Amino acid sequence: MKLTIFGTGYVGLVTGACLAEVGHTVVCIDIDQRKIDKLKAGVIPIWEPGLQPIVERNVAEGRLRFTTDVEDAVKHAEVQFIAVGTPPDEDGSADLQYVLAVAESIARHMPSYRVIVNKSTVPVGTADKVQAKVEQILAERGEQIAFDVVSNPEFLKEGAAVGDFLKPDRIIIGTRSAKAQERMRELYEPFNRNHERTMFMDVKSAELTKYAANAMLATKISFMNELANMAEIVGADIEEVRKGIGADPRIGYHFIYPGCGYGGSCFPKDVQALGRTADQIGYEAPLLKAVEAVNNRQKTTLFAKLARHFGGADKLAGKTIAVWGLAFKPNTDDMREAPSRVLIEALWGAGAKVQAFDPVAMDETRRIYGDRPDLALCGNKYSALEGADALAICTEWQQFRAPDFEEMANLLKGKVIVDGRNLYSPNRLEEDGWQYFSVGRPARQ
Numbered sequence: 305m306k307l308t309i310f311g312t313g314y315v316g317l318v319t320g321a322c323l324a325e326v327g328h329t330v331v332c333i334d335i336d337q338r339k340i341d342k343l344k345a346g347v348i349p350i351w352e353p354g355l356q357p358i359v360e361r362n363v364a365e366g367r368l369r370f371t372t373d374v375e376d377a378v379k380h381a382e383v384q385f386i387a388v389g390t391p392p393d394e395d396g397s398a399d400l401q402y403v404l405a406v407a408e409s410i411a412r413h414m415p416s417y418r419v420i421v422n423k424s425t426v427p428v429g430t431a432d433k434v435q436a437k438v439e440q441i442l443a444e445r446g447e448q449i450a451f452d453v454v455s456n457p458e459f460l461k462e463g464a465a466v467g468d469f470l471k472p473d474r475i476i477i478g479t480r481s482a483k484a485q486e487r488m489r490e491l492y493e494p495f496n497r498n499h500e501r502t503m504f505m506d507v508k509s510a511e512l513t514k515y516a517a518n519a520m521l522a523t524k525i526s527f528m529n530e531l532a533n534m535a536e537i538v539g540a541d542i543e544e545v546r547k548g549i550g551a552d553p554r555i556g557y558h559f560i561y562p563g564c565g566y567g568g569s570c571f572p573k574d575v576q577a578l579g580r581t582a583d584q585i586g587y588e589a590p591l592l593k594a595v596e597a598v599n600n601r602q603k604t605t606l607f608a609k610l611a612r613h614f615g616g617a618d619k620l621a622g623k624t625i626a627v628w629g630l631a632f633k634p635n636t637d638d639m640r641e642a643p644s645r646v647l648i649e650a651l652w653g654a655g656a657k658v659q660a661f662d663p664v665a666m667d668e669t670r671r672i673y674g675d676r677p678d679l680a681l682c683g684n685k686y687s688a689l690e691g692a693d694a695l696a697i698c699t700e701w702q703q704f705r706a707p708d709f710e711e712m713a714n715l716l717k718g719k720v721i722v723d724g725r726n727l728y729s730p731n732r733l734e735e736d737g738w739q740y741f742s743v744g745r746p747a748r749q
């Protein structure tokens with residue numbers, strides 16, 4: 305089939321590349337000329353494992369191309385995907401301006417029937433807004449052209465996006481139109497070979513499913529963080545508690561890791577947006593508000609632990625803190641809403657210097673913060689430790705899991721680790737003379 309994807313960010317580019325990989329002929333369009341120039345030159349603008357070879361192969365074989373030409377993109381295919389950003393508006397609700405701008409572009413140029421597939425994460429009711437926008441533009445054009453609006457939320461995870469897309473747990477399609485269903489079934493046919501993964505439902509349920517999934521996952525994290533903070537106070541070990549509850553199959557082990565809070569481009573904004581939807585419909589949703597509040601507080605926990613260790617936030621002035629991990633999670637360079645940023649900015653606020661290392665997010669850090677005297681971006685995890693008063697760990701990259709503690713002790717000024725991901729054994733580190741502070745496990749000093 306021929307397909308068009310609007311937006312070449314994490315979702316659009318992965319969607320476009322993977323749909324080309326299974327044999328469709330895909331045009332990816334973006335308004336960001338620099339992004340398209342890079343893609344045309346074979347440079348992938350994001351760091352996503354496995355994406356580069358798929359893009360290269362499909363471009364070479366003529367199934368994938370990039371453009372900024374709207375007319376070309378709309379004319380190319382009957383099925384048009386919207387995969388643009390839906391960032392939080394000032395009040396936290398999803399900003400739909402980019403989605404509606406694409407709807408307008410499609411409506412301006414569509415010569416015949418189109419299936420407009422919304423892959424962006426959008427509040428319930430957005431399909432109706434897209435429908436109204438397209439109808440308005442077609443009326444302005446004086447044309448009567450049939451079209452369908454479909455909700456097809458995306459569940460890929462950054463860092464594992466290609467695998468998630470090619471082997472999805474489920475494909476959610478929201479539409480009641482038989483014609484659109486037929487097109488969507490054909491499009492996703494290659495993903496349903498082993499077993500049927502596609503679920504058809506009404507548009508609103510599909511839109512809500514995406515928020516429900518992210519809010520549920522965020523709730524699990526905030527719940528564990530709440531418990532972790534209590535465990536610290538009462539002298540229990542949250543890691544033991546985690547194993548204890550995970551053994552219950554009704555709870556399970558997935559996604560119940562305590563830490564320094566969730567970040568990224570999805571959980572924070574989606575939980576917030578769902579909360580704003582509740583406000584707009586006049587429904588009180590205290591649980592959603594609490595998930596967000598607990599997470600915002602949890603992002604300050606590493607700074608609080610450092611401040612406590614050094615005898616107060618004011619004592620951090622002039623100190624140097626090494627930070628391992630800047631991305632919001634491993635295997636991505638995405639730093640949107642990353643807990644590392646809350647820590648680093650609080651350290652700067654207190655007059656401390658930061659020596660940071662991340663395996664892939666160094667360029668992104670430079671892009672966000674630029675050159676500043678209180679930030680040293682280091683070439684590897686050990687050089688970040690040189691002369692630092694303490695180490696703080698924000699991201700659980702594999703290469704941080706079993707470091708050479710002797711070398712670390714030689715490089716650091718103080719044998720102090722504040723670990724936001726519970727990577728090490730408190731007993732072992734404390735036996736070796738470290739002062740080790742993790743999340744939800746009592747410090748044994």
Ligand code: NAD
Pocket residue numbers: 310311312313314315316333334335336339387388389390402405406423424425426458459460461462569570
């Ligand atoms: P992104 O910011 O990485 O990319 C969005 C792209 O859309 C940008 O390149 C931007 O230039 C482009 N764009 C904006 N307006 C455009 C227009 N009129 N025409 C063409 N291109 C346009 O965003 P993302 O992370 O890919 O997320 C896209 C959507 O998917 C969001 O709603 C997000 O919530 C959702 N989502 C994201 C993830 C994820 O892990 N990143 C996972 C599932 C769902």
